[in-house]
Amino acid sequence: MSLERANAAEDTIDLGAGLCLHGTRMRFDRNEEIFGEDEPAEYIYRVVSGAVRTMRFSSDGRRQILTFQLPGDVFGIETDEVHTFSAEAVCPTEVVMVRRSLLEKAASDDARATRRWLELTCQDLRNAQEHALILGRKGAGERVAAFLLRFSDRFTRGQELDLPMSRADIADYLGLTIETVSRSFSEMERTAAIDLPSSRHVVLRNRSALMQLQAA
């Protein structure tokens, strides 16, 4: 019984102050689309396990990854009726999806829900601005170092991170090419800032060296 309740509790998006929106759990395969740009925004999402990328495409097909969403992150909540970006699973991923109408209802019933929604959006905005700083004013090595440090808190166990995403994903997040990202990793390994036991597994050997590298 308490187990049932615990499971039920997990299929929600928590807005704090005891406000939980109930939704349904959903699985997505690697590279499967969760929603597309210009599609009606019917649901909001929370990552349960795995990882999600949100992205936009330029008219000639170049891809810019806007964010990586990790377990616990909420995404897809815009005030717009239509998604302004698309979202895909980076790897096999579980999400909870909640009808947007439930969020709208909660927001009109309880001011704290709107407030929480606002705070989530502000957080996204700060992240986007930090991202703009990286894209506009940093060199390749600096971008990759900043990437590792930015996500080291999130998918880390000690100093070891397991990257769920490919080099192509990192490249499209940082505005670089696959090759340049790979070279930056190799360079960091040669300078003993990191270890690369495998391409997706990074060990931060010298965090302060990374901090210095990142310092655009």
Place this chain on the structure above:
Amino acid sequence: MSLERANAAEDTIDLGAGLCLHGTRMRFDRNEEIFGEDEPAEYIYRVVSGAVRTMRFSSDGRRQILTFQLPGDVFGIETDEVHTFSAEAVCPTEVVMVRRSLLEKAASDDARATRRWLELTCQDLRNAQEHALILGRKGAGERVAAFLLRFSDRFTRGQELDLPMSRADIADYLGLTIETVSRSFSEMERTAAIDLPSSRHVVLRNRSALMQLQAA
């Protein structure tokens, strides 16, 4: 009497639905700081005339301009207690500043105020994401063309725009150097996409050519 009321009405920030926050008008000289990063966020602002740039600096001093705020635009409203970016007047500028506590009060009294706040933040987020696409995936000419088109609706009279900002500002907004921006303008003039009667005055001669140029 009616004139007095009209003037008073202008010293407000309008949240829609009849919600107006009263503030005080303020003038800033060219390049004068309005607020700085990490300063307590005591006020929110609306541009009355002139133009404002918001920006962040990397640790070694490189500047990234995040947005240009034009008359009518509201800026400086974050949920954070502290500004995460700084703001300066691009040219002699008038703003209305409203105590943040007034906004917080309005938001806790009226759900529509929070909702409006949320919508403004979402708009900022969309702009930031569009900006990321430009910074991450476009070449120099494409960036400058996108810049002209993006702002052509705002400070335009017909096909003529008066840029309030310097080449340095444009460069720091687009993640380029002054020289590259200048060369892009010259190139556009040579290909008859624009005219440049003076460095701050641009005439859009061939809008579809610009659209094509921008198409990353």
Place this chain on the structure above:
DNA sequence: CGGGCGATTGATTGCCTTCAAACGTGGTGG
């Protein structure tokens, strides 16, 4: 008329991209 600042133009450098090839690993079928 002279000074200063912003903008333009030119020459060169350097970093990242592009093109190309080899490597390694995980998965599949023989």
Place this chain on the structure above:
DNA sequence: CCACCACGTTTGAAGGCAATCAATCGCCCG
């Protein structure tokens, strides 16, 4: 169980685009 294939990654060589360095121009203001 091993061979083979596909795909992601790494590495190398060459080229291109924007940054840098440097000089001139034009304009506003004193």
